[in-house]
Amino acid sequence: MGHRLGRMLSSLVLGVAAAAPVQAHAPADTAMVPDPCAALAAETAGLASEAAEALRARRDWPNLCRYAAANAAVRARPDTILIGDSLTEGWTAGNPAFFSERVLNRGISGQTTPQILLRFYADVVALRPRTVHILAGSNDIAGNTGPTSEAAYRNNIQAMVDIARAHDIRVVIGALPPADRFWWAPALRPAAQIRQVNGWLREFAAANRIAFVDYHSAMTTPDGAMRPGLADDGVHPNPAGYAIMSALAVDALR
Known part of the structure; x- marks a missing residue:
């Protein structure tokens, strides 16, 4: 009886797991975005040059965006x-x-x-x-x-x-x-x-x-x-x- 109940519970759990949709994080839910250089460009748009460079230096210290394109x-x-x-x-x-x-x-x-x-x-x-x-x-x-x-x-x-x-x-x-x-x-x-x-x-x-x-x-x-x-x-x-x-x-x- 115990083994049968265990198998039934296992089947139930597997069935629920199979039916549950996989939740994928939307880009807005994480700091990992498809194009961080585009995100940085959007952040610095409209800023004075000194402020834009200061923000770039904080966001992209090695300047990976410089040659990305x-x-x-x-x-x-x-x-x-x-x-x-x-x-x-x-x-x-x-x-x-x-x-x-x-x-x-x-x-x-x-x-x-x-x-x-x-x-x-x-x-x-x-x-x-x-x-x-x-x-x-x-x-x-x-x-x-x-x-x-x-x-x-x-x-x-x-x-x-x-x-x-x-x-x-x-x-x-x-x-x-x-x-x-x-x-x-x-x-x-x-x-x-x-x-x-x-x-x-x-x-x-x-x-x-x-x-x-x-x-x-x-x-x-x-x-x-x-x-x-x-x-x-x-x-x-x-x-x-x-x-x-x-x-x-x-x-x-x-």
Whole structure:
């Protein structure tokens, strides 16, 4: 009798479960929406530029929306993607001939390596490039997203390399260009730290059989400043500076 009752109850429960409709959450019930970039655009519409940027920085700290539309429009597999901060972003204006539908720029001004790491999958891996060129770290030294450490910086670079290699993407690492001043952080004297970071990047690249491009040696003065004529603000290369970088990058990317 007990076994029969148990079977009857089980059948009843299964029948109720089968008859009950599956409740799916509507988009309004969760913060996971089909297009967060469209949602962000709607939130910032009509705001003053400073307020809109402040809201974007809170909602999209790594700036995943910056290249979302451009990434969706990519059809052919890129040969190379350059990812980094303003030194990479400004490359397109400094030497537009360097880029094409096969060589893409995914630099964002002001970013530090934790931000670049967070968008590495969306802006690099998802596009399946053959090679990624990583140039990042000046803004870590400048403290753009707060104080950090060399260990944290190294972890972020190594994580990007690990992700790329896990997806069979060849890696090229660029040395940080020289600078003895950051105009947006005038109290800092970054020349020695840049040399130290570049020394680690060179050793890391050699130990891991990664191509290393020494932009610093080609552009520096003896005291670690940018050579005259290669940057208008002492940090960001002008067309003459990007001409040097492009020639070095072409050799490495080959």
